[in-house]
Amino acid sequence: MPTPRPQRPDPRANPIADDGSEVRFCSTCAFSGACVAAGYDKAHLRDLHVLVEHIGPFRAGEHIFRTHDPFRAIYAVRAGLVKTVTVDPEGNEQVLGFYLPGEVVGLNAIYPEHYPCDAVTLETAHFCRFSFPAISALAARMPGLQQQLFRLLSKELGMTSLLAGDHAAEERVAAFVTDLGERLAAQGFSGTRLRLSMSRVDIANYLRLAAETVSRIFTRLRDQGLIALEGRDLEILDPAGLGALARNVRER
Amino acid sequence: MPTPRPQRPDPRANPIADDGSEVRFCSTCAFSGACVAAGYDKAHLRDLHVLVEHIGPFRAGEHIFRTHDPFRAIYAVRAGLVKTVTVDPEGNEQVLGFYLPGEVVGLNAIYPEHYPCDAVTLETAHFCRFSFPAISALAARMPGLQQQLFRLLSKELGMTSLLAGDHAAEERVAAFVTDLGERLAAQGFSGTRLRLSMSRVDIANYLRLAAETVSRIFTRLRDQGLIALEGRDLEILDPAGLGALARNVRER
DNA sequence: ATTCCGTATTGATTTCGATCAGATCGATGC
């Protein structure tokens, strides 16, 4: 029996999300909502704009920061994909998260004042770098920005406690795919046709499963007609069905 | 062979941590460091003090807030013990965390704007209630307070990613005990003689293990001479040995 | 094309912790 095949995702689906204008921000900027929506005047916007540093490109496999580096900045992904990983004393890696364009990396370093993980790009990536002392000082003058930082931190808290739950392997994988789709959709990409730029090993590690288990579950989901998958190109064929599997992981 | 028995913890070990003076805070207050240490003047301290509402006592089993309640406030534990739990659509409970005196409950509600979990007291408890709009407004004028809120959020992020890792049951339990001891010590209690006010079921649920497994591991740790345990009274006999087991969970 | 090598899939077996079942302990009330 033939299994469904996905169409190739649009190669333009992952551009650098920056419209380049002087006092406006990347359309997907993690802070744009805090500023533009709150109706800040040009002076405030300029303050924020000035403290941003556009960095990149980083090629796949490069480090943005490493464990124990002193915490100085948070990084908003402009384009590309990043993972954060910890390495325990025995050398076991643990993927903490994947970050898409418009999302912010490094918030978990605030308390320890050192990055508690490595941030590694999985495909060519660009970032906005925000000095943390500068952005928190500005946040004191821009309540909307302060609020946005609180929200980003709290959101990330919610993310981790989803995966911290104990769930069957199939539920985890379904939740992972559903979540990725939703996050991509939130950033204006297709929520149903996407590219898994991370390896199966990384996915498995993130989900606290063996790579073989992830592989088996992907084929099972494909046989059930919920997804189409060829290599790293994924299409969600039945979002409702997949969401039903993910329900116990995500809905609370 | 006789197994070691703990001495009873000092019953005074868990007082209401409030010295009662007008413009000073509970000695264990989660925000005291942000204020007193930063040398704020009386006016600022009074602002913070005014927005605090002392609530309690709550008896064991009472709810501070419930899932889906609109988010209005964060709660600092003054005395007692709280757990936060989610309930999935099938009714499975999931303990997200335990909160000791001096710690803050409710931060994960900022982003969704509704509490994503129930907060339930496990023993008689008192709280300081901080209206979130009020405290974040004040934070904009008190950089030290803003910083403290960021740190609390970031700290909680670090906590959850510890338990999110995949670790052997014994490592989890060892890490749990070690962590509890350290957190109690940080609040001025004994770090080696403590009372597990939560049930074995709650501990197991928090660690994503079966209650039977937790029980077995406690006896194993006792047989190894690492802990003494009688009912809910625990003494850490060999902090280094226990820490070695916990090392892969905690050290990164 | 062909080789090479890292990545992914598929199959066989093992293992750790869950589940099922029963015993024991401890606090409370009669």
Added chain:
DNA sequence: GCATCGATCTGATCGAAATCAATACGGAAT
């Protein structure tokens, strides 16, 4: 004291996912 009930502990069995092992795929270099 004695009965009762919930919580905890201990033992026996089961099962989902890990591990071990081998094969297949796919892109890059020759």
